[in-house]
Amino acid sequence: MDVSSLINTLNDAQRRAVTAPSKAMLILAGAGSGKTRVLVHRIAWQIQVEGLSPHSILAVTFTNKAAHEMRDRVEKLLKFPTQAMWIGTFHGLAHRILRRHASEAQLPTTFQVMDSDDQLRVIKRLLKSMQIDDKKWPPKQIQWFINAQKDEGLRAKHLSHNGDFFLEQMIKLYQAYEVICHRSGLVDFAELLLKAHELLRDTPELLIFYRQRFRQVHVDEFQDTNKVQYAWLRLLTEGKDNLFIVGDDDQSIYGWRGAQIVNIFNFQSDYPNHELIRLEQNYRSTAHILQAANQLITHNSNRMGKELWTDSGAGELISLYSAFNERDEAYFVIDRIQQWLEAGTLKKEVAILYRSNAQSRQFEERLMTEAIPYRVYGGLRFFERAEIKNALAYLRLLSNRNDDPSFERIINTPTRGIGTRTLDSLREFAKDQQISLWQATERRINENFFSPRAANALKKFQALMQDLETQLQESELYEKVKLVGEKSGLIEFYKKEKEDRGEARIENLEELVNAARAFDYPHEEGETLSDLDMFLAHATLESGEMQGADADDCIQLMTLHSAKGLEFKQVFMVGLEEGLFPSGRSIEDVARLEEERRLCYVGITRAMEKLCISYAESRRLYGKESYPSPSRFLREIPKDCLQEVRFRANISQDTQRHTAKKVIKNSGLYHKGDKISHAKFGAGTILQLEGEGAHEKVQIKFRESGLKWLMVAYAKLERLS
DNA sequence: TTGTTCCAGCTTTTT
DNA sequence: GCTGGAACAA
Numbered sequence: 001m002d003v004s005s006l007i008n009t010l011n012d013a014q015r016r017a018v019t020a021p022s023k024a025m026l027i028l029a030g031a032g033s034g035k036t037r038v039l040v041h042r043i044a045w046q047i048q049v050e051g052l053s054p055h056s057i058l059a060v061t062f063t064n065k066a067a068h069e070m071r072d073r074v075e076k077l078l079k080f081p082t083q084a085m086w087i088g089t090f091h092g093l094a095h096r097i098l099r100r101h102a103s104e105a106q107l108p109t110t111f112q113v114m115d116s117d118d119q120l121r122v123i124k125r126l127l128k129s130m131q132i133d134d135k136k137w138p139p140k141q142i143q144w145f146i147n148a149q150k151d152e153g154l155r156a157k158h159l160s161h162n163g164d165f166f167l168e169q170m171i172k173l174y175q176a177y178e179v180i181c182h183r184s185g186l187v188d189f190a191e192l193l194l195k196a197h198e199l200l201r202d203t204p205e206l207l208i209f210y211r212q213r214f215r216q217v218h219v220d221e222f223q224d225t226n227k228v229q230y231a232w233l234r235l236l237t238e239g240k241d242n243l244f245i246v247g248d249d250d251q252s253i254y255g256w257r258g259a260q261i262v263n264i265f266n267f268q269s270d271y272p273n274h275e276l277i278r279l280e281q282n283y284r285s286t287a288h289i290l291q292a293a294n295q296l297i298t299h300n301s302n303r304m305g306k307e308l309w310t311d312s313g314a315g316e317l318i319s320l321y322s323a324f325n326e327r328d329e330a331y332f333v334i335d336r337i338q339q340w341l342e343a344g345t346l347k348k349e350v351a352i353l354y355r356s357n358a359q360s361r362q363f364e365e366r367l368m369t370e371a372i373p374y375r376v377y378g379g380l381r382f383f384e385r386a387e388i389k390n391a392l393a394y395l396r397l398l399s400n401r402n403d404d405p406s407f408e409r410i411i412n413t414p415t416r417g418i419g420t421r422t423l424d425s426l427r428e429f430a431k432d433q434q435i436s437l438w439q440a441t442e443r444r445i446n447e448n449f450f451s452p453r454a455a456n457a458l459k460k461f462q463a464l465m466q467d468l469e470t471q472l473q474e475s476e477l478y479e480k481v482k483l484v485g486e487k488s489g490l491i492e493f494y495k496k497e498k499e500d501r502g503e504a505r506i507e508n509l510e511e512l513v514n515a516a517r518a519f520d521y522p523h524e525e526g527e528t529l530s531d532l533d534m535f536l537a538h539a540t541l542e543s544g545e546m547q548g549a550d551a552d553d554c555i556q557l558m559t560l561h562s563a564k565g566l567e568f569k570q571v572f573m574v575g576l577e578e579g580l581f582p583s584g585r586s587i588e589d590v591a592r593l594e595e596e597r598r599l600c601y602v603g604i605t606r607a608m609e610k611l612c613i614s615y616a617e618s619r620r621l622y623g624k625e626s627y628p629s630p631s632r633f634l635r636e637i638p639k640d641c642l643q644e645v646r647f648r649a650n651i652s653q654d655t656q657r658h659t660a661k662k663v664i665k666n667s668g669l670y671h672k673g674d675k676i677s678h679a680k681f682g683a684g685t686i687l688q689l690e691g692e693g694a695h696e697k698v699q700i701k702f703r704e705s706g707l708k709w710l711m712v713a714y715a716k717l718e719r720l721s
Numbered sequence: 722t723t724g725t726t727c728c729a730g731c732t733t734t735t736t
Numbered sequence: 737g738c739t740g741g742a743a744c745a746a
Contacts, residue, residue: 063735091736115736135729189736224735257734356732358738378734415722541736561733583732599733622731623737 003049006041006077010034017277018042022050022216024241024271026264028248030308031293031605032284032567035246036066039218040073042244043085046216047078054084056215058236061089062224064542066565070220083524086214090229091189092541094196098187099529099537101206105199108185110400110533113540117384118405119143119188125408126176129431137169145170146177150190151226151258153197183436184404190228197232211236222247222267226258234270241271249304250297253561253599255591264304282308284567284608286315292611292641293604299636300594308605317643320634321614326575329616330362332645333572334370336612337555340570347373349569351556353603355581359574360557367555377558383543387494387505388512392539394484398469399533402436411437414493417457422450464488477531478517485509560603571607573600576615577628600633612645670698670712675720678702683720 007015014034017027018041029035043059046052061067071087086093095113102109114122123139123146149159156175161167181187187195200207217237219225222245225233237243245267252261268274282290290308297303319336323329337350352363360376367374382388390413393406401407412418430440441458444450450458468487472480485491494505519538521531529537556568560581575581582596604611615630670676674686684702698712 089736095736113736116734192736254734256732358731417722419722543736559733580732585732595733620737 003045006045006048010037010041011281013277013279013281014038014041017279018045019049020275020277022046022242024237024267024274025244026222026267026274026276027244027246027279028276028304028306029246029279030248030282030306031251031602032282033279033308034283035248035279036070036073036220038279039220039244039246040070040077043074043216043218044077052215054082056213057085057087057218058093058214058216059085059087059218059220060093060233061087061220063565064089064092066220067092089541090225090232091192094192094232095537095541097196097199097210098192100527101199101203104203104206105195107187107195108400109528110530111185111187112396112400112403112533113192113537114181114186114188114405115384115540115543116143116189117389118186121405121408122180122184122186123173123177125405125427126173126180129427130173130176132169132173137173142170142173142177146174147188147190148258149174150188150194151228153194153228153231155194180404183434184402185400186403186405193226193228193232197228197235200232200235207235211240215242217243219243219245219247221251223249223252223261223264224254224259225263226260227263230263230266241273243267243271248306250300250306250598251564251602253564253595253602255595261302278306280306280308282310282605285310285605286313286609288315288317288641289604289607289611292318292637293601295638295641296597296604296633296636297601300597316610318637318641319610319612319645320642321612321645322630323614323616325618326359326362326616326620329574329614330366332614333363333574333612334366334372336572337372338370340610341372345570347553347555350572351558351563351566351568351570351606352572352574353558353560353563353606354574355560355583355599356575357559359580363557363574373552373554374557375552375554377556377562381543382508382511382515383539385505385508387490387508388539390490391481391485391488391509391512392536394468394488394490395480395532396536397438398465398472398484399530399536401438401465404430404437407437410488411461414489416461416489418454418461422454422458425449477519477521477535478513480532481516481535482513485513560599563606564602567606567608569608570610571603571612573603573611573613574615575619576613576631576634577619578631579626579628580619580621581631582633597633597636600631613642670717670719676700676717677720678717 007018010018011034014037017025017038027035027038029038039059043057046057047054059067059070061070067088071082071085074085074087075082086096088096098105098107098111099109102111120139120143123142124134127134127137127139127142149155156171156178159167159171159174161171181191200210214236217233219233224247233243247264249261249264252259255261268276285293285308287310290310294307321329321332323332333352340350341347352360354360357378364374364376383392390410393403393409396403396406397410408423411423426437426440426444429444430437433440433443435443441462445455445458445462448455464487468484471483471487475483491506491509494502494509496502497505516535519531519535521534527534560573578587581600582593586592586596613634615634616628618625618627620626670686672686675683676686677683678700682702684700686698687701698717
């Protein structure tokens with residue numbers, strides 16, 4: 001068999017990883033070192049050369065995007081369909097196992113997945129029903145607690161409070177939450193993983209079955225696994241040493257979400273016969289960029305150790321711009337983007353990366369005024385929009401009448417005269433009787449409990465659901481979705497909303513019908529779910545899928561977190577200031593600070609050709625003016641990779657004359673030698689002036705705080721002389 | 722039931 | 737300083 005096509009495009013380390021005999025393997029893959037390539041070729045190699053059946057391959061990723069990419073690439077390489085392979089996200093695969101073995105897992109066959117939004121609602125309602133003050137016990141915190149326990153593999157019954165009042169309450173709430181989920185047939189994200197783990201752990205025949213089936217298990221981005229995920233992998237591969245993991249400890253940026261790098265070390269001791277291969281040759285960035293990244297990350301402790309190198313050229317130096325404030329920073333960035341665009345760069349090859357979403361605004365405003373198309377990543381996803389979730393809630397309730405969160409969501413949306421009093425009494429009754437809201441409604445109506453008006457409204461709702469159910473029975477999936485939109489009154493309801501908003505919502509509902517029409521039911525052996533249930537699960541598990549589609553040519557704006565895994569020819573990394581990046585909450589804690597540093601490492605290594613870093617000397621944050629010092633990360637990047645940029649005032653003679661002309665055009669409010677005072681820095685003397693209008697700035701020698709450039713428009717200077 | 726006002730909160734995000 | 741959610745009034 002000719003296998004050269006599988007390996008002759010690989011470098012030495014990659015080839016060793018791909019062709020190693022079946023055993024536990026740890027591939028430490030630096031940024032841009034071709035890790036997906038190794039994974040894909042490894043799978044292809046095992047099938048084509050080692051004769052493994054596609055059926056016996058399991059490959060796990062974290063995002064749907066990564067899973068799809070992997071499947072596509074394997075398919076392309078092997079040139080045959082790959083349905084038999086289990087390639088998916090941890091959550092997707094856990095869901096698959098749970099729906100196949102729902103009864104063994106003690107779940108209703110039509111159990112549904114609930115997203116974090118739904119989860120939070122459940123918790124809020126729980127607090128209300130237990131009459132707990134949500135000021136003292138913030139729902140978000142409870143949600144965080146529950147998820148963190150589940151990530152650790154712990155149920156409420158495993159926890160003890162040792163007299164700690166806070167813990168005691170948390171455990172109580174966790175327990176109550178578990179009861180509600182169980183009764184409603186709902187499973188949250190963390191629960192998918194936990195339950196899938198428990199299922200295999202406690203059902204020997206299933207464990208044996210899957211252990212035999214999956215002869216090879218591959219994991220991408222292993223550094224992001226949490227405890228349960230690793231335990232699950234361990235169950236599947238224990239004693240067989242057939243676990244192939246790819247990861248980069250230096251790119252672990254999800255510790256706050258339960259990821260633990262320590263899993264890499266655990267892997268090493270749990271699989272003592274493993275082989276470790278480092279992929280250090282980088283095919284993405286210039287040497288200067290890599291040098292900066294390498295140096296920066298050496299400031300972290302407890303690394304596996306790795307140094308990226310490239311045999312392409314040194315490339316340009318990294319630009320460093322010190323802005324006066326966040327507006328100036330945006331001016332500078334957009335200015336530079338325009339220069340690059342004029343030089344022929346495509347917009348989609350340029351990215352602005354920031355630490356927190358709030359930072360995007362300044363850049364958006366500038367891009368908007370300059371009429372440069374851009375796209376902000378993150379934000380609300382299609383399946384998370386209120387109108388979509390409402391429509392889906394109807395469908396969910398149709399599929400499972402005990403789905404209380406869905407019931408709550410739509411019982412009075414659109415408004416049908418079922419008020420808080422009616423609802424409260426239903427809730428109370430449901431809680432007392434340990435039944436769902438739907439069941440409570442039925443019972444109460446039979447008992448003639450309500451006033452005629454309330455009873456009528458409720459009956460109408462029941463009739464609506466009944467109606468929908470009969471009408472939907474024989475129809476195609478997309479017809480069901482369409483019909484629900486119409487019959488539920490949602491479309492009618494949104495028509496009455498403010499023009500734009502309502503219209504957009506109706507369009508989204510139409511888009512939902514299209515999504516249902518395009519939905520490709522993954523028909524497999526052993527699949528028992530109806531197409532509707534499958535679609536609903538898809539909507540929750542792959543809520544991000546609908547937005548990645550457009551490949552328009554525009555500037556890319558995103559957080560550093562969402563940039564992981566991507567690459568751009570030209571990257572702006574902005575807001576490199578203490579308190580912002582590294583974020584204020586991470587500064588005291590070494591572990592968190594190191595995670596910030598890894599985040600910075602991720603940011604740097606996104607850039608292929610040009611990298612431009614900036615920080616502001618003054619920044620308005622939460623309505624307050626702050627004067628942060630430049631990020632410590634800047635000091636950790638070697639000086640000889642950096643080139644400082646002075647905006648419009650650079651060394652070249654031409655620019656200087658240019659600047660000189662502009663100085664004349666300034667407001668004339670201040671002159672060299674003027675004594676002024678500043679709210680924060682105190683008294684000082686003006687040394688230089690430059691720029692005009694919004695850009696007018698002055699260099700001041702402060703008695704206490706030293707030399708500073710300030711924007712006249714923002715500095716609120718007071719004249720002393 | 723809707724519109725207004727007030728008030729807390731405010732890193733990162735996928736599933 | 738802005739935003740989203742909750743409380744409140746009409």
